[in-house]
C-alpha cells in the first residue's frame with residue numbers, strides 16, 4: 001500500500017459508535033426530536049463503556065434543523081445523557097456534512113493535544129422541520145402587537161390577507177439552495193445530464209442499494225452499530241423502515257420523475273429518503289486509549305472539505321477526495337472501501353463517471369489522466385441513503401461509523417467516507433483499521 005498516512009499530530013482513534021434505526025418522515029412529526037434521537041443513540045453506547053460518561057472532555061453534535069425547544073442540541077443531549085453539568089458541548093451545522101464535521105472538529109482538537117476524548121455525533125429529525133411564518137406575516141404580527149389603540153388594531157386587521165398566513169415549509173426551503181433556488185433533486189438532475197446518467201442506470205443503482213441493505217439486515221452486518229430506540233410513549237423502534245426488500249426494476253421504472261417533470265430521471269425511488277435518525281462515535285487520543293484500556297477500531301488519518309458551484313453540489317466528493325488523496329500521495333487503488341453518501345443515485349453515478357472522465361479529471365481535478373473507476377464491490381457495500389434514508393445532520397457520521405465496521409468485517413485496511421453537501425461543498429474522511 002502506498003502513500004503517507006502518518007499522523008500529523010497525536011494519533012486519534014475511533015473507539016466505538018452506534019446509530020438509531022433510520023425512520024421515514026411520514027408527513028407529520030415523528031416519535032423523536034433531534035435530542036431524543038441523540039439520547040436514544042447515546043445511552044447504550046455510553047452504557048457499554050468501561051469509563052463513566054463524565055470522562056469525556058467534550059460533546060460535538062451535527063444537526064441541521066434545530067428545534068426551538070432544544071437550542072444547542074449537543075448540550076441538551078449531553079445533559080440528558082448524564083454527562084454532567086461541567087460537560088462543554090456545541091452543535092455544528094454544515095448541511096449534509098454536519099455529522100462528519102463533528103468528527104473532523106473532534107479529530108483536530110484531539111490531534112493538537114487540546115483534549116483526549118470527545119463524543120461526536122449527528123442527529124436529525126426531518127419530520128420535525130418547522131413551519132415558519134413568512135416575512136410578510138411576521139411584520140404584520142409585529143405591527144398588530146405594537147398598535148396600542150382599538151382603532152390601530154382594527155386598521156391592522158383590515159390589512160391582513162389570508163395568503164400571508166401560508167407558512168414557509170422548513171423542509172422544502174431547507175432542501176433548496178438559497179443562491180440558485182434549485183432544489184437538491186434538481187442539482188442531481190443537472191449532474192446526471194452532464195455525465196449522461198440514464199434513468200435505467202439510476203434505478204439499477206437504487207435497486208442494488210435496497211438489496212444490499214436488506215442483506216446487511218438479514219446477515220446481522222449492522223449488529224452492535226444499529227441500536228433500538230424507545231419513544232417517550234414507550235414504543236420500540238428497532239429497524240430501518242425505509243428499506244424495500246420487495247422493490248424491483250419494474251416498480252422503480254414505473255415511478256414518475258419528481259423534480260424535472262415530465263422528462264427527468266430523479267424519482268422517489270432513486271432519491272435518498274427523508275428520514276429521522278442519529279449516530280454517535282467516540283474519539284480518543286492514544287493516552288486515553290491506554291488509560292481506559294480501550295480497544296480502538298480505526299485511526300482517523302485525515303479529512304478534507306472542498307467547495308464548488310452550488311448547482312452541481314453533488315460532485316463535491318470528487319473534489320475533496322482527490323485533494324485529500326493528492327496531499328497523502330494516495331492512488332485510487334490505495335483505498336480498499338468507499339462510503340459515498342447516496343444523496344441521489346444519479347449523483348453517486350455522476351461522481352463515478354466524473355472520476356473516469358479525462359477532461360473533468362484534467363480541468364477540474366488537476367490530474368494527469370483519469371482518477372479511474374471505483375469497483376462497485378468496494379462502494380456502499382451495505383446500501384446507503386437511498387434504501388436507508390438520509391437524516392441530513394446524521395448521515396456523515398453514520399457513513400464514517402459504518403465504513404469502519406464494514407472494513408473490519410471484510411478484513412480491509414483503508415477506507416474513505418465522503419458526501420456531497422447542499423450549498424455546494426463536499427467532505428471526505430480517510431480512516432485506517434487498527
Ligand SMILES: CC(=O)SCCNC(=O)CCNC(=O)[C@H](O)C(C)(C)COP(=O)(O)OP(=O)(O)OC[C@H]1O[C@@H](n2cnc3c(N)ncnc32)[C@H](O)[C@@H]1OP(=O)(O)O
Pocket residue numbers: 096175184185210244247248251252255258267268269270271272273274313343344390392420421422
Ligand atoms: C447534499 C445532499 O445530501 S442533498 C440530498 C438531501 N435530501 C433530499 O434532497 C431528499 C430527497 N428526497 C425527497 O425529496 C423525497 O424523498 C422525494 C420528494 C423524492 C419523494 O418523497 P415522497 O413522495 O414522500 O416519497 P415516498 O418515499 O413516500 O415515495 C412515494 C411513493 O413512491 C413509491 N416508491 C418509492 N420508492 C420506491 C421503491 N424503491 N420501490 C417501489 N416504489 C417506491 C411508493 O409508491 C411510495 O409510496 P408508498 O410509500 O405509499 O409506497
